[in-house]
Amino acid sequence: MRAPLARVTGVAAPLPLTNVNTDAIIPSVYLRSESSDLARGLFARWRFDETGAERPEFVLNRPPFRRAAILLAGENFGCGSSREAAVWALQRFGIKCVVAPSFADIFYENAFRNGMLAAIADQAELAALIAAVEAAPEDAQVDIDLEKGLIVRGNALRMGFSVPAFRREALMRGDDEIASTLRHAKDIAAHAAADRARRGWLYRAIAPEGKSE
Amino acid sequence: MTRGSTLFEKVWNAHVVKRFDGDRDLIFVDRHILQETTCAPAFAGLERAGRPVAHPELTLATQDHIVSTEPDRTEASNPEGLELMRLMRANAQAHGIRHYGIEDTRQGIVHVIGPELGAALPGTVLACGDSHTSTVGGLGALGIGVGTSEVEHVLATQTLLLQRPKTMRIRFEGGKAPGVSAKDLILAAIGRFGIAAGRSHAIEYAGPAIRALGIEERLTVCNMSIELGARLGLIAPDDTTLAYLAGRPFAPSGADWELAAAEWRALASAADAVFERDLAIDCAPIAPQVTWGTTQEDVIGVDQRIPDPATLADPERRRRSAAALRYMGLAPGDAIEGLRVDVVFVGSCTNGRLSDLEAAAAIARGRKVKADVRAVVVPGSASVKRAAEAKGLDRVFREAGFEWRSPGCSMCVSINQDVVPPGARCLATTNRNFEGRQGPGSRTHLASPAMAAAAAVNGAIVDVRKLAS
Structure with a gap:
């Protein structure tokens, strides 16, 4: 079981760039060890200069966005490498939800499998939210309600977002996907047995005892 | 029916x-x-x-x-x-x-x-x-x-x-010109259709130019499906x-x-099969490709000039293009040919197979890597390395001044020690030219193995067709 996610309330940081890739989200140097500081590694090349000092202009180095729980992103967020550390780095930093007009396929899968909401929003509505947050950073608190499918900022801004029903429910229940799949273990075994009967060659070809390697 | x-x-x-x-x-x-x-x-x-x-x-x-x-x-x-x-x-x-x-x-x-x-x-x-x-x-x-x-x-x-992904087909029509590789075909397709074109789709690559490719070349084409945004890409056996x-x-x-x-022969798409998205690209005019920016769709023929962001209508695309040029240290209108390189990398899952090394070696043979260029060849596997050595390719590369290394991902992902120094320009046969991909501040241009070898011996990006003859 994972912690269920029904609501995200917190500061929303604007990063309205298109095609933000997973190398930018977490550079490969942070993939060298299981004990890497992924929170530090998040957007490392944009957040820190060559000496390791913060770049004050980068959004996540500016108050109140330093404690962002929501990232308002651009199209095709998370493209490139399949590295799941991109999601882990966002989470270690404190991000629980990314809102974007579209996501790259593998990042999108990885997000939900870690209990992170990847919310797809209308481009124009999201642009309005980003403009509002940029104009009044002191008022960057945003509330995202999974049940109602609503993103709300103060009294002035309400917008919807899309998330497939099964993903929303899995997030809200905190499903362990492997446990869910293992409930179909009989179907898997039946498929495997039927396939083995139909395509025996496929299994004999890789059987340890079958061939000299 | x-x-x-x-x-x-x-x-x-x-x-x-x-x-x-x-x-x-x-x-x-x-x-x-x-x-x-x-x-x-x-x-x-x-x-x-x-x-x-x-x-x-x-x-x-x-x-x-x-x-x-x-x-x-x-x-x-x-x-x-x-x-x-x-x-x-x-x-x-x-x-x-x-x-x-x-x-x-x-x-x-x-x-x-x-x-x-x-x-x-x-x-x-x-x-x-x-x-x-x-x-x-x-x-x-x-x-x-x-x-x-x-x-x-x-x-x-x-x-x-x-x-379940949607279906998509890209037909590569016509034949590719001499001196043009499978890498050039797929880079040109990415340039044409964009890095998100295949999102949520499984792409089938088809058409006469694909059928004419050897298996290693087909692997190169399918390798870069994710660079079209697709998780899946395949070619009929x-x-x-x-x-x-x-x-x-x-x-x-x-x-x-x-x-x-018998099963494999029956796998090809039926003649009347319908794809949810059906695209085509004419291969005849495709020249050797080189990327100039920081996504794979930022790609041009080696005989072309770097596009001017000012000509783009969409403000976000304009911003992105200008930022890419700044990062890459390039100016609009510059010729890509003649651009000096510091590092050349031949290898990776895109272009680290025997035929890739042969294509690079054919250019390197009897030539010398320019002084100040670090040229590196990393075979894709131990088996590729052995086969290349049996053909004497290691000697060709070493005599030309290339490093001949052991198999791995190396400078494509730079998780190990193989990195491009900050600000250095690398012509690589890999698949990603993202900011910092080959190390902090590294500048990556993607191209084919033959183009990489040509840049190494020329010290600058050059149309390999000028060296091949």
């Missing part, structure tokens, strides 16, 4: 264990390949839950991402990578999974060894924790690149729960495919070969 099925639909449907709402299918995985940098947490997760590996006999593990590529390497050659290398070895051993470490004759980049071992076969589903798994689509296999949670899911269940697979260690043999071959 119902329409015939596409290649993708035939393979996918044969693997559906169970359908779920939301267009999701539970898909059986025939082969699972592991690499050391994306699976340690998956094994830890299995251990926490007390779950066994469902089918270790259908699983292979190797080490490629973090390994040193020093000529006489040991695991200790990259001390920073020891933790992940040892975890991979220990996890494979604990679960009875075949493991090809750096001492093994079968070690290499996951997407290079899958085909060369015959672990990837037409009509099969192959999963791997790496986004370039679609490479094996060149054999008509469905290669699915997954994250670490999905690696754990495959280990525990031998299945993947996936959103044919006689070329069967000839490539015959006799491979994990390919069926004897009577089994005949059974398999």
Whole structure:
């Protein structure tokens, strides 16, 4: 079981760039060890200069966005490498939800499998939210309600977002996907047995005892 | 009357264990390949839950991402990578999974060894924790690149729960011109259709120019499906495919070969099959391609000039283009040909196979790498390295001044020690030209192996067709 996610309330940081890739989200140097500081590694090349000092202009180095729980992103967020550390780095930093007009396929899968909401929003509505947050950073608190499918900022801004029903429910229940799949273990075994009967060659070809390697 | 099925639909449907709402299918995985940098947490997760590996006999593990590529390497050659290398070895051993470490004759980049071992076969589903798994689509296999949670899911269940992708076909019409490679075809397609064109789709590459390609070239085309935004890319198997697979260690043999071959011949998309998106590109006018920016769609022919962001109507595209030019240290209107390079890298799952090294060696032969250029060749696998050495390619490269290294991902992902220095310009045969991809501040231009060798001996980007004759 994972912690269920029904609501995200917190500061929303604007990063309205298109095609933000997973190398930018977490550079490969942070993939060298299981004990890497992924929170530090998040957007490392944009957040820190060559000496390791913060770049004050980068959004996540500016108050109140330093404690962002929501990232308002651009199209095709998370493209490139399949590295799941991109999601882990966002989470270690404190991000629980990314809102974007579209996501790259593998990042999108990885997000939900870690209990992170990847919310797809209308481009124009999201642009309005980003403009509002940029104009009044002191008022960057945003509330995202999974049940109602609503993103709300103060009294002035309400917008919807899309998330497939099964993903929303899995997030809200905190499903362990492997446990869910293992409930179909009989179907898997039946498929495997039927396939083995139909395509025996496929299994004999890789059987340890079958061939000299 | 119902329409015939596409290649993708035939393979996918044969693997559906169970359908779920939301267009999701539970898909059986025939082969699972592991690499050391994306699976340690998956094994830890299995251990926490007390779950066994469902089918270790259908699983292979190797080490490629973090390994040193020093000529006489040991695991200790990259001390920073020891933790992940040892975890991979220990996890494979604990679960009875075949493991090809750096001492093994079968070690290499996951997407290079899958085909060369015959672990990837037409009509099969192959999963791997790496986004370039679609490479094996060149054999008509469905290669699915997954994250670490999905690696754990495959280990525990031998299945993947996936959103059924939409179908898409890209027809490569006409024939490619002399001096133009498979890499140029796929880069040109990415330039034409964009890096998000294939999102949520499985792409079938078809048309006369694809049919004319050898298997290694088809692997190059399918490799860059993720650079079109697609998780899946494949090419129908044919006689070329069967000839490539015959006799491979994990390919069926004897009577089994005949059974398999009959199935493989029936996989091609039906003539009346319909694709949800059908695109075409004319190959005849495609010149050798070079990327100028920081995404793969920022690509032009070597004879072209760098586009001016001011001509773009969309403000976000204008901003992005200008930022890419700033990062790359280039100006609009500059010719890409003549641009000086500091590093040349030949290798990777895109272009690290024998035919790639042959293409580079054909240019390097009898020439010298320009002073001040570091030129590096990293074979995609131990087997590629042996085959290249048997043909004397290592000598050709060494005599020309290239480094001849040991197999691994190396400067494509730069998780090991192989990095491009800050500000340095690298012509690479790899697949990603993102900011900092080859090291902080590195500037990457993607191109073919022949173009890479040409840049190394010329000291600057040059149209390889001027050297080939």
